[in-house]
Amino acid sequence: MKNASALLISVLAALGAALLATLVLWLGVENGRFAGGLAVLAVAAFAGLATHCHLRRQWQRRNGEQSALAEHVRRLGDGVGGVDESALQTAGALSGLATVTLEVRRLREIAEGVHGVEALFGSALELQWISPSIHRLIGRTPQECTRAADPIALLVHESDRLYCRRMAREVIESNAGRDFEMRLLGDEGRVCWVACHWRPQHDDDGQVCGVRMSAEDIQGRKEAEYKLLETVAELRRAQALRENYLSRSNDERQRLAALLNVIRLGILFMDREHRVTYYNRAMLDIWRMPANENLIGVRDVVLEHKVATLLEAPEAYFAHIREVVTSRGEVSEPHEFRLKDGRILTDLSSVVSSAAAGGARGIGRVWIYEDVTEQRQVAEKLVALAERDPLTNLFNRRRFHEELERLLADASRRGVRVGLLAIDLDGFKPINDEFGHQAGDEVLVTLAREVGGIIRRNELFFRLGGDEFGVLVPDAESTELVGLASRIVRGIEALRFTFDGRPARLTASLGIALYPDHATNGEALIAAADHAMYRSKNEGRNRCSIAGED
Numbered sequence: 001m002k003n004a005s006a007l008l009i010s011v012l013a014a015l016g017a018a019l020l021a022t023l024v025l026w027l028g029v030e031n032g033r034f035a036g037g038l039a040v041l042a043v044a045a046f047a048g049l050a051t052h053c054h055l056r057r058q059w060q061r062r063n064g065e066q067s068a069l070a071e072h073v074r075r076l077g078d079g080v081g082g083v084d085e086s087a088l089q090t091a092g093a094l095s096g097l098a099t100v101t102l103e104v105r106r107l108r109e110i111a112e113g114v115h116g117v118e119a120l121f122g123s124a125l126e127l128q129w130i131s132p133s134i135h136r137l138i139g140r141t142p143q144e145c146t147r148a149a150d151p152i153a154l155l156v157h158e159s160d161r162l163y164c165r166r167m168a169r170e171v172i173e174s175n176a177g178r179d180f181e182m183r184l185l186g187d188e189g190r191v192c193w194v195a196c197h198w199r200p201q202h203d204d205d206g207q208v209c210g211v212r213m214s215a216e217d218i219q220g221r222k223e224a225e226y227k228l229l230e231t232v233a234e235l236r237r238a239q240a241l242r243e244n245y246l247s248r249s250n251d252e253r254q255r256l257a258a259l260l261n262v263i264r265l266g267i268l269f270m271d272r273e274h275r276v277t278y279y280n281r282a283m284l285d286i287w288r289m290p291a292n293e294n295l296i297g298v299r300d301v302v303l304e305h306k307v308a309t310l311l312e313a314p315e316a317y318f319a320h321i322r323e324v325v326t327s328r329g330e331v332s333e334p335h336e337f338r339l340k341d342g343r344i345l346t347d348l349s350s351v352v353s354s355a356a357a358g359g360a361r362g363i364g365r366v367w368i369y370e371d372v373t374e375q376r377q378v379a380e381k382l383v384a385l386a387e388r389d390p391l392t393n394l395f396n397r398r399r400f401h402e403e404l405e406r407l408l409a410d411a412s413r414r415g416v417r418v419g420l421l422a423i424d425l426d427g428f429k430p431i432n433d434e435f436g437h438q439a440g441d442e443v444l445v446t447l448a449r450e451v452g453g454i455i456r457r458n459e460l461f462f463r464l465g466g467d468e469f470g471v472l473v474p475d476a477e478s479t480e481l482v483g484l485a486s487r488i489v490r491g492i493e494a495l496r497f498t499f500d501g502r503p504a505r506l507t508a509s510l511g512i513a514l515y516p517d518h519a520t521n522g523e524a525l526i527a528a529a530d531h532a533m534y535r536s537k538n539e540g541r542n543r544c545s546i547a548g549e550d
């Protein structure tokens with residue numbers, strides 16, 4: 001419409017020029033200057049024609065620009081995908097820069113409203129434009145960013161800066177995109193991880209003229225990744241620790257098992273349900289079980305059945321086990337028992353507490369068995385050596401004093417008597433002298449045996465040294481003592497020896513003393529008996545005398 005108006009105006013202008021020329025011509029005729037008026041007419045006609053041509057060219061150019069702008073806007077509309085056909089038609093119908101400005105503003109609004117960060121860099125990596133969303137991410141304004149002399153130094157964390165520059169330059173040089181993750185650096189040291197995509201930008205000639213960066217916030221994902229990595233590291237540490245403990249525990253167990261297998265003590269672990277959980281080699285040896293016997297999981301009743309035939313007194317032993325198991329004590333007293341094969345064993349038991357729960361919970365019981373047969377034999381030998389005369393095997397003087405004190409204390413308590421016979425051989429030295437020391441020994445051994453056969457079970461017979469002997473009689477009475485002494489005198493007198501084919505004999509002198517009749521303590525009783533014995537010697541030997549009768 002405006003174009004038609006322009007054409008009309010140009011025609012009117014030409015007609016105006018023609019009228020003006022006619023008027024000038026009339027004035028020229030009037031003034032007699034026809035030639036000058038004709039020239040003015042021609043100039044006016046030419047001016048009108050020139051004006052018409054100029055206006056026509058302007059009209060055509062405006063039409064061309066209008067079409068180009070409509071096409072440009074349509075392309076832009078295709079680029080953002082948001083302009084419909086009617087809008088295009090409207091745009092095409094519109095003319096002038098105002099239309100373009102409107103569309104650019106819309107596009108700018110779209111670009112500035114994106115959630116991620118969009119930025120345009122020039123070929124020297126100078127920041128040309130950045131979306132306002134940068135402020136949400138790291139707290140910096142777009143103006144602050146674009147004003148920066150080195151925007152990458154401002155925006156990118158120093159650890160990622162070098163890499164970022166290299167990647168951006170590669171985009172420009174290679175004309176190919178790059179995708180990577182980096183940290184943006186905000187005000188007050190705020191850091192935000194982003195996944196960024198760098199793409200080359202081209203001018204109208206298709207040359208790379210800059211680079212566009214699109215970045216999306218992945219801080220949440222990175223934090224989750226860090227947490228995950230920390231958790232994984234924690235788990236790895238815990239796993240390593242557990243493996244270390246397990247390895248050390250296995251080593252400890254191996255050492256313990258090796259130790260338990262070389263010791264002579266039999267060891268048996270039972271759990272709370274009275275089932276076997278561990279035993280060592282010595283335990284099988286002690287209980288005469290085969291080395292390949294498998295007892296793991298076997299119940300206590302089955303074990304009792306297995307060992308019952310070995311025990312000298314099985315019922316008594318099982319009663320002892322029940323007593324230990326039901327007792328409150330943590331560690332039982334050592335218990336000695338005998339096997340039918342003559343061996344002597346001991347056991348002791350302890351509750352095993354769990355390492356967990358502060359050791360408050362019992363998880364079973366350990367039994368320790370020891371074969372003490374040899375120990376007992378050695379001990380018996382030592383006792384015998386200490387208490388007995390090695391030649392005659394009679395109790396010696398040491399034991400005599402112990403028994404004397406014990407019997408006197410007992411007699412004192414019960415108000416009974418204790419009798420003491422002091423025996424000294426007559427003419428023993430001549431046997432030694434005539435037949436030798438060995439013959440003398442034989443006499444002593446024979447005499448000990450014969451006199452031992454004369455005394456009763458509750459009476460104690462001692463060799464006190466050399467050819468001296470003694471007999472202690474508990475609950476003694478004077479007449480019984482005299483009777484016993486007489487039997488001994490006669491028994492010794494009746495002994496007959498032959499050495500080197502020659503006969504030998506001997507007698508004995510005895511002294512009798514009674515507690516408390518003749519003495520009130522041991523030493524005094526010995527002195528009284530000795531005194532009576534010497535009286536027997538003095539009165540002709542081979543007889544007995546009672547204390548207090550001289």
Ligand SMILES: Nc1nc2c(ncn2[C@@H]2O[C@H](COP(=O)(O)OP(=O)(O)OP(=O)(O)O)[C@@H](O)[C@H]2O)c(=O)[nH]1
Nearest residue numbers: 424425426427428429430432437438440441466467
């Ligand atoms: N064979 C032997 N002789 C011993 C042993 N112990 C002591 N004698 C001897 O026993 C003798 C004891 O001496 P006496 O009591 O004077 O001998 P005895 O001829 O009986 O004298 P009386 O008592 O006066 O009759 C000594 O000769 C000792 O050497 C021994 O273990 N074996």
